[in-house]
Amino acid sequence: MGDMRGREIEVEATNMAHGGESVARLDGRVVFVADAIPGEKVIARVTDDAKPKFWRADTVRVVEASPHRRPHVWTEASVDRDPDDRPGGADYGHIDLAHQRALKAHVLADALRRMAKTEREVTVEALPGSADGTGWRTRERLHVAADGTVGPYAGRSHRVVPVASLPLAVAAVGELAPLDEPMPGVESVQVLAPSSTGVARMVIDRQKPTVISEVVGDREFRVDDTGFWQVHAAAPATLTAAVQDAIDPARFDPKAANLDLYGGVGLLAAAVGDRFGPGVRITTVESDARATEHASENLAEWIGAAAVTSRVDRFVKGLGEASALERGRLAAATVVLDPPRSGAGADVLEALAAVQPQQLVYVACDPVAFARDVAVLAGLGYELTGLRAFDLFPHTHHVEAVGSFFRS
Missing domain, CATH: 3.40.50.150 (Vaccinia Virus protein VP39)
Incomplete structure (x- = not known):
């Protein structure tokens, strides 16, 4: 079929694959489609046709919507935005919460x-x-583009995209995140809110770790601010x-x-x-x-x-x-x-x-x-x-x- 990258195809999503992409078929070939819900018919742009048995594609328009589709919790990740400019990290954000859990159970x-x-x-x-599944991330890692723009990576890429908010973050993290402050010369910014204080703090690049306290019930745990701790x-x-x-x-x-x-x-x-x-x-x-x-x-x-x-x-x-x-x-x-x-x-x-x-x-x-x-x-x-x-x-x-x- 020649080079299909960038071509738009109409497909029907029939299942959900592990990894957050729906499964569709086109002329017998499997197509993994981002931002689609099983049962939907969508127009999708092919992003990867290198493998003979399957392609990857991004939804650009919904032809027949699932009853489980909702406005995306992250405005910048909406299907109305060009796929190249959608931030990653909320790939189920367009799906009703109860159905999200049903899909995860199925997977x-x-x-x-x-x-x-x-x-x-x-x-x-x-x-x-929160009832709407937002405001749970106590840690957010943001990246910095060459021109100093701070933001998350676009989905399935290492390209920084600007965003106005971080809806999955706890309030303290969202308020401190430097989304509108260029930071030239910096590679990454981590913003976290330790549970012992709830006060957000920033870690720039590979900054020397600081020991913080995380609280679970009546117990405190010492942990590096750059170390592993559960995010929710x-x-x-x-x-x-x-x-x-x-x-x-x-x-x-x-x-x-x-x-x-x-x-x-x-x-x-x-x-x-x-x-x-x-x-x-x-x-x-x-x-x-x-x-x-x-x-x-x-x-x-x-x-x-x-x-x-x-x-x-x-x-x-x-x-x-x-x-x-x-x-x-x-x-x-x-x-x-x-x-x-x-x-x-x-x-x-x-x-x-x-x-x-x-x-x-x-x-x-x-x-x-x-x-x-x-x-x-x-x-x-x-x-x-x-x-x-x-x-x-x-x-x-x-x-x-x-x-x-x-x-x-």
Whole structure:
């Protein structure tokens, strides 16, 4: 068909793919279409025709709208604007919130069905916050163009686009963000509002980190302002409760060699400690040395808590060399793991399963990587016994899942 890039095509979206794009077909070829909703007929501009089996395209006009379509929560990302000038970061912002969650549930259930041969009814639970799903981001990273313009990147690009507001940000972050102040010579700006104060602050480029406090319930966590912390204001408390609920107390041994893998500053290790008491033994493992320094402080009240700086794959492979006594403690262990978007992967899960922990609680931010790991764990004798999903990122395609696995 020749070079199709830039050409406009009319297609009907029939499904939602992982990644926030709808699935359509044109002459037997799959077309992934941004800013469309399953059931809609749209005019879309082809942006990528390099692959013979599928193309990518951006919606430029809606011919037949879904009843779930709403005015975009971010005016600059509206379908009325040229796709090249739409900011990324709110790719579900044109969809009714309840339907967003239904689509995310479908994507997760479909991934489990296809990749793990597991049938699951999935409900994506809303978090506390505004009824319209805005005002939840406590951290916003903005970029700076060569001429000093500050803004987000356009969708699927590294081009800065100017915007007048940040509707997903908490009020303090939105008010401080320098959207109308050129900053020539700067590469990026992070604006964040620590929960301990609610007062927003800016971090310019690779500025030396400052230690801040984040509050979850009655507990404070020390964390670098440039370090990892959950972005949704209600996410830390939500995940704390979800992990606590996912652990089967009948299988939990406070004296076992319990583990918190990819543990960051110790949020989920503390969740385990708060659920099962001050005598809990748990080791949190994280590759970032600054984060493990903070984890040591954040977990200081548990005598049996420890924080180890290590890549998780190296750490779990070393478990096979443990003494007979320690292997017994590992076999009685509960393991919490919160891997990056790529998932834990077969190497980590195989090394972990080799020491036969009692139960695993897996916190997942990518449904496809999670489903792939569910399949791996099933082959290693660990059955998915419980699953919850949470809308930690309203108006985006992202969804968080918490799965429980027991050794069969």
